[in-house]
Amino acid sequence: MRISTPKSKKHAFQSYYENCCKEGKIKEISELLQSNPEMLNYRDQHLGLTLLANSIKCGQIELSKFLLGKGADPNIGNIISETPLHIAIDNSDLELAEMLLQYKAEPNCMTVDGETPLHHSAFIGDKKMMGLLLSYGADPNIKDTTLGRTPLHCAVQCEHLECVQLLLSYGAIGTIEDKEGNSPISACENGEIFKILEDTRDKTLKNPLHCIPEAHSSDEERNSCRYSFSQSSVSVDFSITESSFVSLSYEVMPTQKFGSEDTTVSIQISQSEDLKLVKFLRGIKMLNYKDLLICEGFDDMDMMIFQMTSIMPITHEVLEEVGIAKHGHRARLLMKLEQIAGVQDHNKPQNKVNKSIIDSGWECCQPKHTFTPGISNLRDWLILLKLDKYQKLFEQAGYEDLQFMVSLMNSRYPIDDNLLKKIGISKLGHRMRVLAKLIEDARNIKLRSATGKEACNLL
Structure with a gap:
């Protein structure tokens, strides 16, 4: 009978060096590396942690x-x-992170989800x-690969005001x-954060060429500036050294090489787009x-509102x-257009078009939750x-946003049994369960807006 298998020996060895890392035993780790130098970057079989990762x-x-x-x-x-x-940041260990x-x-x-250390720290709200990270070149606009979100998305979602300002x-x-x-x-x-975001965007549009601080590793880089241009969904960034030029008007983008970096850009931005339509969408x-x-041809918000009546x-x-293929997205757009146009029922007199909603910087009083604790x-x-198991079916049909789903129940485009069948929910009991909960949430929202305002005129 074998007292120990190679697997059990390996497990015991792994447990031994994990304990050494936990207790900070430098002498024992040093002896281990002298006899087994390949262990320096060895990943354990359990979590894939190295000696350094365990130590951190x-x-x-x-x-x-x-x-x-x-x-x-x-x-x-x-x-x-x-x-x-990542581990040091999750532990909020600034000293180890800097090391x-x-x-x-x-x-x-x-x-594996495409999250960077900056995503983690933005989610936690660790401004320091x-x-x-930013001083060492972390990218504030990098997207994760799962949701396509930037660190700013995380900071805004978690309402970390100072972190938003830093980013x-x-x-x-x-x-x-x-x-x-x-x-x-x-x-x-968050109203305060929203104002900061809008003010920053507006300043960028007025003066699109602006300097952004970044880490410098040499004197030449220290005497250079990184510039960013952004408008709508277009963004360009480039670096120009101090010796490259004497002055540059902000209305003119550089179109020649400075040093080794090509700063030639081609930007197509339509100045004729209806800003009301953009804000609405x-x-x-x-x-x-x-x-x-x-x-x-649906390029004018005022005319689209008129057309609804x-x-x-x-x-x-x-x-x-x-070309809007998803049923839920079409229903959402129609619901909101009818809200603004004052359309309630084909058999009732049409209300006067509520253009002031758009002109005053309209923002839907859409409730932020559905009266179900912990569910958002x-x-x-x-x-x-x-x-x-039906989540993917809902998303494929354009019903990925819970708040809009609930609001639709009090509109002229409610989710019903036939629609759930088309989505792919074949079992009657499951359809009844979904509808019962939607109706319950919609009734609660109709009685009192979750934002503290009076009930939304949509409802």
Whole structure:
């Protein structure tokens, strides 16, 4: 009978060095590396952690410094590609994070979900950590690969005001959209942060060429500036050294080479786009359909509002022909257009067009939750109903936003049994469960707006 298998020996060995890292035993780790130098960057079989990652996780500063001095690679990720820098940030360990960056840790390294250390610190709200990362070249506009969100999206969502201001000072762009078409500005629910984002955007539009602070590794770089140009969804950044030019008018973009960097840019921005239409689409999270609508002649918000009260109103069929394939997105657009136009029922007199809603910088009084504690998104809502297997079907049909789904129940475009069948929910009991909860949430919102305002006139 074998007392121990190679596997059990390996497990015991792994447990031994993990304990050494936990307790910061430099002497024992040094002896281990002398006899087994390949262990320096070895990833364990459980979580894929290296000696350095284990040391960082346990907050062992001296041991971490020792391992880095021996040549430990700070950019080796674990089984989900989290590097020691991610771990230090999750632990809010500023000293270890700075040490890793000094030893060439990559500030823009990504997890399997595409999250960088800056995403993590923005979500936590650690302003000092974010400042450190940004000073070492972390990209404030980098998108994760799962949702397409930037660090600014995270800071805005979590309402970390100072972190938002810091990101903006380093050139974060508030109009970058994620995979659902939501930008930090359009998704912002905090009034103070929203104003800061809008003010920054407006200043950028008035003076599009502006300097952004960044880390410098040499005297030549220290005497240079990084510039960013942004307008609508277009953004360009480039660097120009102090010796490259004497002066540059902000109305003119550079069109020649300065040093080794090509700053020639080609930007096409339409100055004739209806800003009311753009603001409207952004407010209902459908800015990605702007070009389709404009291409088909729906390019004037006032005329679209008028058309909703005419003998030929915009309908599902019209929007489908325009190219808006998802039923839920068409319903959302129609619901909001009718709200502004004052359309309530075909058999009732039409109200006067409420143009003041748009002219005053209209923002829907859309409730921020659905009176279900802890539930704010479709996935959690479906999990509550034990129907999360249908999430993809809802999203494919354009019903990915829970708040708009609930609002539709009190509009002329409610979700009903036939629609759920078309979406792909074949079981009657499951359809009844979805409808019952939607009706309950819609009734609660109709009685009292979750924002503290009077009930939305849409409802």
